[in-house]
Amino acid sequence: xxxxxxxxxxxxxxxxxxxxxxxxxxxxxxxxxxxxxxxxxxxxxxxxxxxxxxxxxxxxxxxxxxxxxxxxxxxxxxxxxxxxxxxxxxxxxxxxxxxxxxxxxxxxxxxxxxxxxxxxxxxxxxxxxxxxxxxxxxxxxxxxxxxxxxxxxxxxxxxxxxxxxxxxxxxxxxxxx
Numbered sequence: 001x002x003x004x005x006x007x008x009x010x011x012x013x014x015x016x017x018x019x020x021x022x023x024x025x026x027x028x029x030x031x032x033x034x035x036x037x038x039x040x041x042x043x044x045x046x047x048x049x050x051x052x053x054x055x056x057x058x059x060x061x062x063x064x065x066x067x068x069x070x071x072x073x074x075x076x077x078x079x080x081x082x083x084x085x086x087x088x089x090x091x092x093x094x095x096x097x098x099x100x101x102x103x104x105x106x107x108x109x110x111x112x113x114x115x116x117x118x119x120x121x122x123x124x125x126x127x128x129x130x131x132x133x134x135x136x137x138x139x140x141x142x143x144x145x146x147x148x149x150x151x152x153x154x155x156x157x158x159x160x161x162x163x164x165x166x167x168x169x170x171x172x173x174x175x176x177x
Contacts, residue, residue, distance in 0.1 A: 045121025055121025072109035084116035096120035
């Protein structure tokens with residue numbers, strides 16, 4: 001009986017260690033999305049600049065598109081921006097969702113730093129982002145030609161993320177008929 005009492009704390013300790021080891025294998029930047037394989041939530045956002053078109057989910061069909069959630073107050077978005085500009089110059093279709101700020105701030109930021117988006121809308125209330133499950137900026141959603149979410153990238157798009165994950169997915173989606 002004494003051996004059993006001695007072995008019980010050791011067994012509990014080993015179980016806790018095993019749990020921690022399993023947790024170390026989990027990548028904290030991978031946040032699953034309930035939207036994968038489902039249509040992008042319905043939204044119609046106001047334009048960021050007067051006289052331009054806003055952004056509506058209904059218009060994001062026909063070809064694969066990246067929906068990038070950004071804001072001028074987001075430090076990581078500033079780090080990601082040169083990569084988005086490079087992708088735009090390569091012909092990648094990117095639309096922007098200016099999240100939780102007034103349209104003027106986002107528009108001024110894009111004017112000063114370059115605009116990688118074919119179209120952008122202002123989500124000042126954050127409602128569209130909430131419906132998409134956005135936890136913070138930047139986040140990027142890959143949407144197929146039918147308007148279904150195929151992938152969610154939490155955090156910055158780096159050259160490695162683009163070449164290893166997003167570029168192959170976009171190529172596959174363009175090839176699908």
